[in-house]
Amino acid sequence: MKAVDKVYKIIKDNYADEWTDTMEIAKKAELSRSVISIYLSQLYKEGKLTKKSGRPVLWKLAQNNAPFANLIGYSGSLKEVVKKCEESIVYPPNGFPLIITGPSGVGKSFLAKNIYNEAKKLGAISEDAKFITLNAADYANNPELLSSVLFGYKKDAFTGANENTLGLIDRADNGYFFLDEIHRLPKESQEKLFSLLDSGKFYPLGENDVPHKVNVRFVFATTEKLDNFLLKTFMRRVPLHVSLPSFKDRPLTERLSLIFNAFKNESIRVDRKFLVSNKIIEKVSKNSEPGNVGAMENDVKLLCASAYTQHPEDKEIHIGDDKDKNYVIVDKDFDVNNYSPIEEHEYGLLSDVYDSLLKLIDTDNDIQSQKLLLMKFLKNIKSLKDESLINSIAYKMKAGFKNTLKKKYGIGLKLDDTTIDQIAFGISLYYFIDDYEFDTSELISRFESLYPRTMYIYKQFLSTINTDEKFINMSIMWLLLIFNGKLKEIESIKYTGIILAHGDSTATSIQSVVNNLCGNYIFEAFDMPIDVSIHQINSYVQNYIQNQKDHDHKGIFVLFDMGSLTQMFSEIKKYSDSELLVINNVTTATALDIGIRIQRNDSFKGITKAANKFGNASGTQYYEGLSDSTNIVVSCMSGVGLSEEINRMMLESLSNTFKIITMDYKDLKQTLENHEQKFFNKTKFVVTTTDIDTNLNIDIINIYDIMEESGYHRFEDLLISSGEQKPNIANLMDKMLKFFTIEGIKDRLQFLNPDVVIDEVQLITRKYQEYYDISLDGKTKLNLYMHLSLMIERMLINSRKPDTSSVAFESDKEREFYSVSKTIFKGIELKYNFKVSDYEISLMYQLLHSYI
Numbered sequence: 001m002k003a004v005d006k007v008y009k010i011i012k013d014n015y016a017d018e019w020t021d022t023m024e025i026a027k028k029a030e031l032s033r034s035v036i037s038i039y040l041s042q043l044y045k046e047g048k049l050t051k052k053s054g055r056p057v058l059w060k061l062a063q064n065n066a067p068f069a070n071l072i073g074y075s076g077s078l079k080e081v082v083k084k085c086e087e088s089i090v091y092p093p094n095g096f097p098l099i100i101t102g103p104s105g106v107g108k109s110f111l112a113k114n115i116y117n118e119a120k121k122l123g124a125i126s127e128d129a130k131f132i133t134l135n136a137a138d139y140a141n142n143p144e145l146l147s148s149v150l151f152g153y154k155k156d157a158f159t160g161a162n163e164n165t166l167g168l169i170d171r172a173d174n175g176y177f178f179l180d181e182i183h184r185l186p187k188e189s190q191e192k193l194f195s196l197l198d199s200g201k202f203y204p205l206g207e208n209d210v211p212h213k214v215n216v217r218f219v220f221a222t223t224e225k226l227d228n229f230l231l232k233t234f235m236r237r238v239p240l241h242v243s244l245p246s247f248k249d250r251p252l253t254e255r256l257s258l259i260f261n262a263f264k265n266e267s268i269r270v271d272r273k274f275l276v277s278n279k280i281i282e283k284v285s286k287n288s289e290p291g292n293v294g295a296m297e298n299d300v301k302l303l304c305a306s307a308y309t310q311h312p313e314d315k316e317i318h319i320g321d322d323k324d325k326n327y328v329i330v331d332k333d334f335d336v337n338n339y340s341p342i343e344e345h346e347y348g349l350l351s352d353v354y355d356s357l358l359k360l361i362d363t364d365n366d367i368q369s370q371k372l373l374l375m376k377f378l379k380n381i382k383s384l385k386d387e388s389l390i391n392s393i394a395y396k397m398k399a400g401f402k403n404t405l406k407k408k409y410g411i412g413l414k415l416d417d418t419t420i421d422q423i424a425f426g427i428s429l430y431y432f433i434d435d436y437e438f439d440t441s442e443l444i445s446r447f448e449s450l451y452p453r454t455m456y457i458y459k460q461f462l463s464t465i466n467t468d469e470k471f472i473n474m475s476i477m478w479l480l481l482i483f484n485g486k487l488k489e490i491e492s493i494k495y496t497g498i499i500l501a502h503g504d505s506t507a508t509s510i511q512s513v514v515n516n517l518c519g520n521y522i523f524e525a526f527d528m529p530i531d532v533s534i535h536q537i538n539s540y541v542q543n544y545i546q547n548q549k550d551h552d553h554k555g556i557f558v559l560f561d562m563g564s565l566t567q568m569f570s571e572i573k574k575y576s577d578s579e580l581l582v583i584n585n586v587t588t589a590t591a592l593d594i595g596i597r598i599q600r601n602d603s604f605k606g607i608t609k610a611a612n613k614f615g616n617a618s619g620t621q622y623y624e625g626l627s628d629s630t631n632i633v634v635s636c637m638s639g640v641g642l643s644e645e646i647n648r649m650m651l652e653s654l655s656n657t658f659k660i661i662t663m664d665y666k667d668l669k670q671t672l673e674n675h676e677q678k679f680f681n682k683t684k685f686v687v688t689t690t691d692i693d694t695n696l697n698i699d700i701i702n703i704y705d706i707m708e709e710s711g712y713h714r715f716e717d718l719l720i721s722s723g724e725q726k727p728n729i730a731n732l733m734d735k736m737l738k739f740f741t742i743e744g745i746k747d748r749l750q751f752l753n754p755d756v757v758i759d760e761v762q763l764i765t766r767k768y769q770e771y772y773d774i775s776l777d778g779k780t781k782l783n784l785y786m787h788l789s790l791m792i793e794r795m796l797i798n799s800r801k802p803d804t805s806s807v808a809f810e811s812d813k814e815r816e817f818y819s820v821s822k823t824i825f826k827g828i829e830l831k832y833n834f835k836v837s838d839y840e841i842s843l844m845y846q847l848l849h850s851y852i
């Protein structure tokens, strides 16, 4: 008994309906954990076991009633097909018709019969339900005959119609009808059929009065493309379509199962054991033109017939060279699904090579001896090579070398074709052990700490071959053969560099230039959609940094094209405590300059300094908070222009001890919401034109308050406590008071006639007062005048831009304010031909809400 069968028997005898873990089975079978895992996965793959994922994984005997279990490939390449077939059976009340396409001999009839059997199993049709088949091609030259066979006829419908005769459709009542080669069905019959699909009724030939009512489930098949031959109206009534892959497009394991199945059928037929040489199997698996299962079955039949006639009396008959020691014995009990091209001892080799590799890494980590170990392993694997699979992997590898490793990451590998083929063979092994519970996590974590950067690009490269996580995990060890000479170089880069830019290829094209000029992987890049949010951007960065967690970052450089430096900086700081420099307005030149310094391993400070000097266009930040020096923030709801004016007045009047930062009003609100107190540690206070609520302990001065005594003193105190001189403050106050008068407002307007605008804004203010029955104080009015005048100019300038603001007016009070404002603004909207956006109305609400 084969070892795997022994394991199966142990489970059958002990754990038929009770879960157990791998260790327990290993003990009972007296095998090691790694060996037992292989068998368990193999049995699971064959559908003999069920598995419960978790820690530990649990196993139990499968109640083998997996749907379509005798369809080879039901859990592999036909998985989707099986799913659709099940839908077609169970959909209430009577299932869905289904059409199967695929070249001749791929198993369309076989599948149809299986659907019928499955429907019986599921109780969708009764045990004695019929399965009627008809091949429309058999009647291709006689459409009338086809129609009469299908639908039946009434006595005297045509010459020779001597009595009422039932059609095949009548006979299929309450069962299945399989109509093959449906593209040969004439139009009239298609029409008749679709009306039957619609109504469940049809008229036999010559019958116009009494329709036949039937309940028939249909499966159709054709070798043709669907659109070419069938009426659209017909196709609409057949919602489910499955397409079967041809023999040569099946995975090797399935091809082998189909081949062994064919040998097994012959073995049953002639009651002999066949000893089939590997060479023959390999030949059959490749040679069956035109690549269908039927043709392959014929090949097998001929092989068996010829071997049998030579030795009809032998109980065991060799097929192929009888001196060939590599053969598979096929008899009536042969388990076709239980064959793997990897021989059992080779599974052992694989687990050995992992163990030895880990040992080597731990002892002296000599890459050359690890490489030799892998090469020897590949040499010792003698199983069938799936040449077409290997070729396709080698082809994809070459593309990956070129497009991913070289073009993106600047890593040029010089591997000759033989080596590539060898590695491709190694990688191809995955496809025979795909469900194989081989635990590669230890090796992965070892490699991640030894070669974090190489692992990162290697994974990117592997995912160009197959994105399946298992595939990537199983293919980790080949990293040594692929990057062999380059490992040191790639790992010599101690910093992390990231480029982020909007657009389809801006970031990646800068990356490609820089990495290639440096000849090493310096930067990763992310092309971002135009409407990407800061959170999405950060998920790219965060994933990337965490992906290389073992990389001993000396620092991170993030180069991006637009957006707020402070926000970017503090977002990244949330999950990384490495030194960080963010740079905006990235260009190829800046990236290259930084890239070269990163490659030279300059100090973080040095690179930061250089980046600060590089061009006027770029901004940089390497400290947390709004600035690394004491600062005052100025932000006005009525526009950045206003903030800049205040900024200018402050710079003119105050001594040079503060950095004055102007911020967009929206940014300020978000910054206050998104940051902790320490972010504002160096911020003395914030000057705005509105009252802003915040939970942070931070002084916020409403500039209009300084027109009143108490506000004036508060402002003055704040400045004095920050070390400012009294005369300077008085000077600033004078300027500001002058600025915030009607005259000051008029000066701010760039092209509108100030007198006309002031009249408009006074009128609007009056309307609000009248509607709400309120009387605004002088400074609020002034604030409103200023805000509205600048708003009108702003709206005029932006009148062609669509309103993309999305603001919700949630409470009744807000909604009322919204509709009142819409009415109040109607006049100026018509006059100046613009629309006041919802966002502007929400700003007005913030100005007025405490009064209304």
Ligand SMILES: Nc1ncnc2c1ncn2[C@@H]1O[C@H](COP(=O)(O)OP(=O)(O)OP(=O)(O)O)[C@@H](O)[C@H]1O
Pocket: 070, 071, 072, 073, 102, 103, 104, 105, 106, 107, 108, 109, 110, 111, 223, 258, 261, 293, 294, 297
């Ligand atoms: N998934 C499968 N599992 C097991 N046997 C299969 C499978 N698919 C096809 N076969 C075998 O392949 C043979 C050919 O299949 P079948 O006759 O159903 O093909 P077909 O597509 O209907 O061909 P044609 O278009 O020539 O009618 C069958 O004898 C069947 O035993």
